[in-house]
Amino acid sequence: MKFTSVFDIIGPVMIGPSSSHTAGAARIGRVARDLFGRQPKWAKIHLYGSFAETYRGHGTDVAIVGGLLNYDTFDDRIKTAFEDAKKAGLEYEFIPETANTEHPNTARLVIGDDEGEMSVVGISIGGGKIEVSEVNGFKLRLTGGMPAILVVHDDRAGCIANVANCLAMHEVNIGHMEVSRIERGLTALMVIEIDQNIEDKVLQQISLIPHITKVSKINN
């Protein structure tokens, strides 16, 4: 079941004009920011398919930038996101692409600051609902509808168990988990959907586990 809540159907409350091109776009921006863990200083926003063809008229551009500024779908400030970004020191660039993607509404956000950068691919599947299909080159499926944590780690035995143990210690229940790696023995990514938002101190503890290189979270 892709759509689980009645509020996926009756909702979201949002700034028009398009749930997939405006609200979904804002959510993709916001999830990317959540995963990055802080306000990025720059963003290269690649748009594919229908996003690339119609982003100006749909406000997809202001919505994604609004999302990067942590605005929700119904935040009236989406309309002034470009000016707000300037004030917040966020530079952005839109790059419409011609390549065909699996889903017609796809955006690849490459965001960063002096400390690092991150690449997030989001797709808008309709009615304001989104999925994250790739993070830093790792394929995954993340709906953004559940709180989740992403753990980048070395592909070593015991890493997954150590993270699971740490969550268990804090009585955090795992709803769904996926592990993917680009190449065996190198870097891997755990995507863990959990039942409730977790505190930063738990993330901090996970990040101290050997072979863990980066931890980020999506609240819901």
Next chain:
Amino acid sequence: MDVLFHNVRELVERAEQEGKLISEIMIEQEILITGRTREEIIQQMDRNLTVMEEAIERGLQGVQSVTGLTGGDAVLLQNYIKQGKSLAGDLLLDAVSKAVATNEVNAAMGTICATPTAGSAGVVPGTLFAVKNKLNPTREQMIRYLFTSGAFGFVVANNASISGAAGGCQAEVGSAAGMAAAAIVEMAGGTPQQCSEAFAITLKNMLGLVCDPVAGLVEVPCVKRNAMGASNSLVAADMALAGVTSRIPCDEVIGAMYRIGQSMSPNLKETARGGLAATPTGKAISKAILENGGLQSIKALQ
């Protein structure tokens, strides 16, 4: 995931066996899936209802979109109703004007509640606030209207699509019209089975509807399609309440919609490459907006 219903047949059977309304089954499923309390869920829907009401009020005062392509038609319709000359009937035209009002606000980047999407956000509230004047529902019944709509939308979203880019406008305005029809029937005192008949009759008549927005914007023909979706749902609701049934069962109609969407050319699925978007005027409008800086050049066109 464990859900109470996967399709309309299961939804109707459960409602009938337990002697409950469709809206009640949807509320129970929401509690089951999210673990939130009934009170929290009702409150959130109450807030969505308020957003819908405010959007209609704003639209009925007259709004204009950024491009200037849409706006002001809801006001024209209300003025026409007041003249007492309506041929189709005041309630029907009231629903049409309120659907248009919502979509005009949406096109103007105002605040709306997507039902199921922003492009199709007019049908469910438009019909609700028109029928309200006739049936005088309580606030609770109005909230239930949205849960009933949501139950049918839930089935479509999971078994077909509610995205114009994936399934054409039938998936957006078509789904919205079916959802509204089912909710009208429940509010008017019809049975769960009659809700299902109304949904099926409505969606059957929206099948094959292409998504061909001019310049890719949620304006032309989206606003007027919401108007027609609203009228379609009222007629279908009346038919179902009169005892008319759909020869093709509801779930099979939804399946047909899914397959039609799959076989539709990408040109007709929100890419602005076909249909009305590809007419000479459609292309001229698109060029004026996307290349020549919008509003002023559009006005010059008219």
